[in-house]
Amino acid sequence: MEEIKEFFAKQDRFAKLLGFHIESIEEGSSTVSTTIKEEHLNGADVVHGGFLFSLADFAFAIASNSKNNLSLGISANIIFQKAKSGGKLFAKARELSDGKKIATYEVCISDEKDNTVATFIGTVYRKGINII
Amino acid sequence: MEEIKEFFAKQDRFAKLLGFHIESIEEGSSTVSTTIKEEHLNGADVVHGGFLFSLADFAFAIASNSKNNLSLGISANIIFQKAKSGGKLFAKARELSDGKKIATYEVCISDEKDNTVATFIGTVYRKGINII
Amino acid sequence: MEEIKEFFAKQDRFAKLLGFHIESIEEGSSTVSTTIKEEHLNGADVVHGGFLFSLADFAFAIASNSKNNLSLGISANIIFQKAKSGGKLFAKARELSDGKKIATYEVCISDEKDNTVATFIGTVYRKGINII
Amino acid sequence: MEEIKEFFAKQDRFAKLLGFHIESIEEGSSTVSTTIKEEHLNGADVVHGGFLFSLADFAFAIASNSKNNLSLGISANIIFQKAKSGGKLFAKARELSDGKKIATYEVCISDEKDNTVATFIGTVYRKGINII
Numbered sequence: 101m102e103e104i105k106e107f108f109a110k111q112d113r114f115a116k117l118l119g120f121h122i123e124s125i126e127e128g129s130s131t132v133s134t135t136i137k138e139e140h141l142n143g144a145d146v147v148h149g150g151f152l153f154s155l156a157d158f159a160f161a162i163a164s165n166s167k168n169n170l171s172l173g174i175s176a177n178i179i180f181q182k183a184k185s186g187g188k189l190f191a192k193a194r195e196l197s198d199g200k201k202i203a204t205y206e207v208c209i210s211d212e213k214d215n216t217v218a219t220f221i222g223t224v225y226r227k228g229i230n231i232i
Numbered sequence: 233m234e235e236i237k238e239f240f241a242k243q244d245r246f247a248k249l250l251g252f253h254i255e256s257i258e259e260g261s262s263t264v265s266t267t268i269k270e271e272h273l274n275g276a277d278v279v280h281g282g283f284l285f286s287l288a289d290f291a292f293a294i295a296s297n298s299k300n301n302l303s304l305g306i307s308a309n310i311i312f313q314k315a316k317s318g319g320k321l322f323a324k325a326r327e328l329s330d331g332k333k334i335a336t337y338e339v340c341i342s343d344e345k346d347n348t349v350a351t352f353i354g355t356v357y358r359k360g361i362n363i364i
Numbered sequence: 365m366e367e368i369k370e371f372f373a374k375q376d377r378f379a380k381l382l383g384f385h386i387e388s389i390e391e392g393s394s395t396v397s398t399t400i401k402e403e404h405l406n407g408a409d410v411v412h413g414g415f416l417f418s419l420a421d422f423a424f425a426i427a428s429n430s431k432n433n434l435s436l437g438i439s440a441n442i443i444f445q446k447a448k449s450g451g452k453l454f455a456k457a458r459e460l461s462d463g464k465k466i467a468t469y470e471v472c473i474s475d476e477k478d479n480t481v482a483t484f485i486g487t488v489y490r491k492g493i494n495i496i
Numbered sequence: 497m498e499e500i501k502e503f504f505a506k507q508d509r510f511a512k513l514l515g516f517h518i519e520s521i522e523e524g525s526s527t528v529s530t531t532i533k534e535e536h537l538n539g540a541d542v543v544h545g546g547f548l549f550s551l552a553d554f555a556f557a558i559a560s561n562s563k564n565n566l567s568l569g570i571s572a573n574i575i576f577q578k579a580k581s582g583g584k585l586f587a588k589a590r591e592l593s594d595g596k597k598i599a600t601y602e603v604c605i606s607d608e609k610d611n612t613v614a615t616f617i618g619t620v621y622r623k624g625i626n627i628i
Contacts, residue, residue: 111274112273112274114272114273141245141246142244142293143243143297144302149289150286153282153289161275176285176310177308177310178307179306
C-alpha cells in the first residue's frame with residue numbers, strides 16, 4: 101500500500117502541478133488534500149470546477165488502484181455544492197461496489213469546517229494487471 | 233462577445249495555468265484548444281482525467297456565459313473514450329437546451345485527427361446578472 | 365409531511381403503475397419500496413435499468429419536495445451495481461445539499477440483504493411555490 | 497439484426513409494460529417510440545422522469561447490443577430539458593465510442609415537433625458472448 105502511495109505521489113505529474121497531497125490510502129479508499137491558490141480560480145473568482153474535479157479524480161484513482169489492479173476511469177459525475185475562493189480542501193474516496201471488471205467510487209470534497217464542496221461518483225474498468 | 237472572450241482569457245487563472253486557448257466564441261457555443269505537456273500526465277503516463285475535465289469545463293463556462301448572463305455550473309458528467317499522451321486537443325461546446333434559469337451544454341473533446349477523446353455534459357444555473 | 369406523502373401516493377400515477385410504496389418521508393429524506401415482478405424484467409432476465417431509475421427517481425421526488433417547495437428534477441446519474449431478478453427493493457433518498465434554487469440528493473437502492481443494487485445522484489430546481 | 501430486434505421486442509417485458517415500440521435498429525444505433533398515457537404521469541402532471549429514462553435506456557440497450565455482443569449498462573446520466581404531458585416521443589441512440597470491453601452511447605428523446613425532451617449518455621460493459 102505504501103508503495104502504491106509513493107507511486108502516485110511521484111508519478112502523477114498533474115497532481116504535483118496542482119499541489120495535491122496524499123493524506124492516506126487504504127484498501128478501496130483514500131484521502132487527498134490541497135490548498136486553493138489564486139492560480140486555481142476561475143473568472144468568477146471561485147475555485148475552478150476543473151480543479152475540484154481533478155482533486156476528486158486523484159482520490160478516485162488512488163482508491164481504485166489501491167488493490168494493485170490497474171484501474172482506468174471510464175466515466176464520472178460531479179455535483180458542485182459550495183463555491184470556495186481559498187482555504188484547504190479534503191477529498192475522501194470510498195468504494196461503492198467492486199466487481200471483477202467494473203468498480204465504482206464516491207468522493208466527497210469538503211472544506212476545513214467539514215462543509216461539503218462537491219460530490220463525485222466515478223466508475224473504473226479493471227485491467228487485471230499489476231501497477232507496481 | 234469579444235469582451236466576454238477577453239474576460240475569460242484574462243480572468244480565468246486556472247485556464248492560464250493549464251495553457252488553455254480560446255479559439256472562438258459564439259452565442260451558446262465555443263471552441264477551446266490546448267497542447268498536452270508532460271506535467272498534464274497521470275501515473276499511467278496518459279493525460280489526467282482532471283485535465284480533460286478542466287478543458288471541457290472551460291469551453292462549457294465560455295459557451296454558457298456567452299449571452300452575458302452569469303451562469304454557474306451545478307453538475308457535469310464526463311466519459312473518457314480515448315487515452316492520449318501528447319498532441320493537441322480541441323473542446324467544442326454547444327447548447328442542448330436554454331431555459332430562463334437552467335441550461336445544458338455538451339462538450340466534445342477531440343484530437344488532431346478528429347478522434348473523440350471525451351464527451352462531457354454540464355448543467356448551469358443562470359443568475360440573471362451580467363458578467364461584464 | 366403526511367399530506368405530502370398522501371399527495372405523492374395518490375397523484376404519482378407512474379409510481380402506482382410500477383407498484384412503488386412510500387415507506388417514510390422526513391424533511392429532506394424518504395424511503396420507498398417495491399417488489400420486482402416479471403413485467404419489470406428486461407431481455408437479459410434481470411430487472412430493467414429503467415425500473416431501478418424510476419424507483420430512485422420517486423424517492424428523490426419525495427425527498428426533494430418534502431419541504432413543500434415544488435422541486436423539479438433537472439439531471440440525474442445512476443450506477444448499476446448488482447443485477448437482480450426478483451425480491452424486494454428499498455430506495456433511500458437523503459439530501460446532499462440544499463440551496464435556495466438548487467438542491468442535490470443521493471439515493472441508494474438496496475435489496476433485502478442490504479446489498480447495494482444501484483446508486484443515484486439527482487439535482488432539482490426549486491420553483492419557490494407550494495405543492496399542497 | 498432483425499433477430500435482435502425481435503428478441504428485444506419479445507423478451508423485454510418492461511418495455512412492453514410501458515408501451516415502447518422499436519422503430520429501427522442498425523449497427524450501433526436504434527430508434528424507439530412511445531405515446532405518453534395518463535399512467536405515465538407524476539404528481540406534477542408531467543411525464544415521469546423514470547418513464548423518460550426507461551425509454552432512453554431501452555434505445556440504449558438495443559443500440560449497444562446490436563452487434564450481438566451482450567452489453568450490460570454500468571452507468572447513465574440524464575438531463576431533463578422539457579416537461580411533456582402527452583403526445584408521442586422518440587428516442588434515438590447512437591454510438592459515441594466502441595471499445596473491446598467498454599462502449600458509450602448517447603440517446604436524444606424528442607417530441608413530434610422535434611423539440612428535445614431529454615438527453616441521456618450511457619456506458620456498457622461488453623461481456624464477449626452472443627445474445628442470440
